[in-house]
Amino acid sequence: MTAASAEESILASVNADSVVGMTRELVRRPSVNPPGDYAAVADCAEAVMREAGLVDITRCIGEPGRPNIIGRLPGAGGEPAFCLSSHMDVVDPGDPSAWRFPPFEARVEDGVLWGRGSADSKGMLAGMLEAVRAICASGVRLKGDLYLVAAVDDETAGRYGLRYPFEKGLVPARSAILGEATNFDVPHVFKGRIWFELDVMGKASHGAFPEDGVNAIVKACKVIQAIREIPLPGHPRLGKDTISVGTIRGGKTVNVGAELCTPAFDIRWWPPLTSRDIRAKVREAAERVALKDGDFRVGEVHASEERDPLEFPEGSGLIQAVRAACRAVRGKESGLIGWYSSGEIFHMFRNGNIGSGALFGPGEPWQAHAIDEHIPLKDLEDGAKVYALIALAMCGGAA
Numbered sequence: 422m423t424a425a426s427a428e429e430s431i432l433a434s435v436n437a438d439s440v441v442g443m444t445r446e447l448v449r450r451p452s453v454n455p456p457g458d459y460a461a462v463a464d465c466a467e468a469v470m471r472e473a474g475l476v477d478i479t480r481c482i483g484e485p486g487r488p489n490i491i492g493r494l495p496g497a498g499g500e501p502a503f504c505l506s507s508h509m510d511v512v513d514p515g516d517p518s519a520w521r522f523p524p525f526e527a528r529v530e531d532g533v534l535w536g537r538g539s540a541d542s543k544g545m546l547a548g549m550l551e552a553v554r555a556i557c558a559s560g561v562r563l564k565g566d567l568y569l570v571a572a573v574d575d576e577t578a579g580r581y582g583l584r585y586p587f588e589k590g591l592v593p594a595r596s597a598i599l600g601e602a603t604n605f606d607v608p609h610v611f612k613g614r615i616w617f618e619l620d621v622m623g624k625a626s627h628g629a630f631p632e633d634g635v636n637a638i639v640k641a642c643k644v645i646q647a648i649r650e651i652p653l654p655g656h657p658r659l660g661k662d663t664i665s666v667g668t669i670r671g672g673k674t675v676n677v678g679a680e681l682c683t684p685a686f687d688i689r690w691w692p693p694l695t696s697r698d699i700r701a702k703v704r705e706a707a708e709r710v711a712l713k714d715g716d717f718r719v720g721e722v723h724a725s726e727e728r729d730p731l732e733f734p735e736g737s738g739l740i741q742a743v744r745a746a747c748r749a750v751r752g753k754e755s756g757l758i759g760w761y762s763s764g765e766i767f768h769m770f771r772n773g774n775i776g777s778g779a780l781f782g783p784g785e786p787w788q789a790h791a792i793d794e795h796i797p798l799k800d801l802e803d804g805a806k807v808y809a810l811i812a813l814a815m816c817g818g819a820a
Contacts, residue, residue, distance in 0.1 A: 439551050505552070597778045
């Protein structure tokens with residue numbers, strides 16, 4: 422079978438009703454994280470994997486109740502394995518009455534599927550499942566093994582999400598795509614990010630005599646402003662670097678001047694700066710304020726999440742496969758863009774589990790976490806076709 426005929430057979434086997442139906446089934450099973458109740462959606466994903474033709478289906482569990490579901494489509498041999506993955510968890514939809522349709526109803530109307538997870542990222546998972554089903558139905562035999570992972574805990578950057586089965590050696594693929602709504606563009610350069618807390622320590626005093634103490638909340642306001650003013654240069658594909666204050670804790674009671682205040686920050690920046698560079702800039706900004714005031718102290722940076730920036734060459738085989746698949750399905754190549762986070766790709770690359778990775782999928786990026794999240798049905802169908810052609814290229818074509 423020629424490469425062209427293999428592509429034609431696979432594309433002809435993609436069924437639009439099938440991928441839409443799978444997306445609806447996944448959306449109808451809430452998997453809000455936190456807390457992360459995966460029971461219903463994981464069972465659904467596993468059942469659909471079997472129906473699609475995957476074998477050796479395994480549950481890789483790092484914490485009870487949080488199963489990564491892994492399936493394999495065996496290849497004929499002689500080529501590297503490849504992995505498609507998308508996460509099963511979603512963020513809280515908030516007030517259901519604010520939605521046009523109930524967030525877990527998975528309503529289809531006017532060529533659009535509405536619901537929490539439709540674009541982030543159950544629509545991508547359904548597209549990958551349909552890609553596998555279409556490859557099997559086409560009669561095309563890939564050379565390399567194709568792995569599909571329905572992963573947990575992406576929304577909380579959990580330790581036992583997609584990186585975990587790679588660390589355990591259950592997915593021996595050297596390249597991977599994570600399903601995210603990128604509007605069919607392909608990010609190849611990713612911002613670093615650090616989430617951290619910083620203790621600002623003063624001296625407690627009676628609320629009636631604030632001059633007797635050093636109010637840590639007041640001092641923290643100055644520290645926050647100094648950190649927000651750290652100069653960061655930006656990037657032509659990533660845009661400006663960002664410094665956000667996410668939470669702040671301070672004080673115990675209203676009538677006692679606070680002796681401790683702890684703001685938390687989310688900083689995202691471009692290469693070549695590293696997280697060590699960012700830590701140094703934060704420390705310098707905070708200590709400059711403390712030195713000027715001289716009556717309070719600043720603690721260490723306590724990071725809960727830390728990733729350096731990541732960049733893959735534009736000419737890498739994976740990125741070229743994505744762009745070629747989009748051209749074949751949609752008549753134009755994917756755009757090359759930057760992205761605000763590398764997700765699990767960072768950990769898998771840093772740990773040496775993969776040599777290349779990408780985030781990619783149908784749907785508009787701004788639908789992620791949005792009220793009235795939705796995705797066009799045509800995007801779901803095209804996404805399944807593109808995923809299938811990427812798998813064909815990355816697994817070495819038809820045997």
